[in-house]
Amino acid sequence: MYKVIVADDEAVIRNRLIKHIKWAELGFVVVDSARDGEELIEKCLKHKPDLVVTDICMPGVDGIDFAEKIRKLGIKTEIIVFSGYSEFEYARRLIEFDVMAYFLKPIDMDKLCEAIKKAYDKLELRTASVAYTSLKQICDQTAENIMRDIGSGRCDRIDSYLMEFEDELTGNAMEFSEIENQYFILLNTLYRNLIELKANVGNVKNVFKGVFDDWSDIDGGDELRRYVSNLIIGIIQLMNGAEDDIADMYFNNAVKFIDEHYMEDISLKDVADYLEISGGYLSVILNDKGKAGFVKLLRYKRIDKAKEFLLNTNMKVYEIAYILNFANPRYFSEVFRAETGLNPLDYRKKFKK
Structure with a gap:
């Protein structure tokens, strides 16, 4: 709910506006009212309202003076003004102080409600913009810290950067799915920044090309942070040309594990646990050395085996799908077609001798 203050020197009009407008349905709650301009300024300083609905002619400080003073004080409330006088100078000065609507008395309640709806929409856009700006600043600062360490080849602070990143996100009451999106x-x-460095560009593209395929087994914040941390550490090692022989060994052993277990329900985590390394680091190695993430490498292996079954056996499509651990025959056919351009039966007809 957004906060609103209603101001008029006539109690009858104040009460009418407060009681007869369905504020809650419009997304507002009336937090206070004022009888004159001085009181209105005082209550705006107290409540920081999102919207003020006020008469232009009040004792002490009129509506125009109020708008001018409130802007000088830096209060970004939306202002709707009504008046018993139709004067161009009023309208001109109200526009000068960013008053969003100006009505003549007697007040048309339907038109006033339309203006309140527009104020609500404007406030929603402003709120979304502030939230976006805040999140972008958090993200950009974290990326800047990480890029500085990538440049120096330093790995020991990455996890602490990500913990601070998550602390700021959870401070915004984010769910896991929202944190994952951030x-x-x-x-x-980071990808865009690394590409701009023009160093090891080919390798960086390979690493990022399929990295999101390997997120499917992540089911919690701590695990997600560890994955991303190890992913970035792997990138730092890659950028600095470190552990190339070891990376080749891990890649070859990972491919061997996939070759031996492709008919089983295996995951990136299973392979990483077998190799006794982190899933994030393994993902970097697979994308760098194999030009694809774990999910795609496993899929390539299963499709290659499916081709053998189609050409060298009389197994039915659903049997092949089952033995290769696809979710169902339809999904198997969709994946097969995406990889080969043909559905399984057409592939068999075209290539089987």
């Missing part, structure tokens, strides 16, 4: 944005920012 990690996507952070990695995309």
Whole structure:
């Protein structure tokens, strides 16, 4: 709910506006009212309202003076003004102080409610813009810290950067799915920054090309942070040309594990646990050395085996789908077609001798 203050020197009009407008339905709550301009300014300083609905002619400080003073005080409330006088000078000066609507008395309640709705929409856009700006600043600062360490080849502070990143996000009451989305944005920012460095560009593209395929087994914030942390550490090692022989060994052993277990329900975590390394680091190695993430490498292996079954056996499509651990025959056919351009039966007809 957005906060609103109603001001008029006539109690009858104040009460009418407060009681007869369905404020809650319009997204507002009346937090106070004022009888004159001085009281209105005082209550605006107290409540910081999102909307003020006020008469232009009140004792002490009139509506125009109020608008001018409130802007000088830096209060960004929306203002709707009504008046018993139709004077161009009033309208001109109200526009000068960013008053969003100006009505003549007697007040048309329907038109006033329309203006209140527009105020609500304007406040929603402003709120969304502030939230976006805040999140972007958090993301950009984290990326800047990480890029500085990438440049120096330093790995020991990455996890602490990400913990601070998450602390700021959870301070905004974010759910896991929203935090996960912010990690996507952070990695995309890092990708763009790394490409701009023009160093090891080919390798960086390979690493990021399929990295999001390997997120499917992540089911909690701590695990997500560890994955991203190890992913970034792997990138730092890659950028500095470190552990190339070891990376080759891990890649070859990962491919061997996939070759031996492709018919089972295996995941990136299973392979990483077998190799006794982190899933994030393994993802970097697979994307760098194999030009694809775990999910795609496993899929390539299963489709290659499916081709053998189609050409060298009389197994039915649903049997092949089952033995290769696809979710169902339809999904198997969709994946097969995406990889080969043909559905399984057409592939068999075209290539089986």
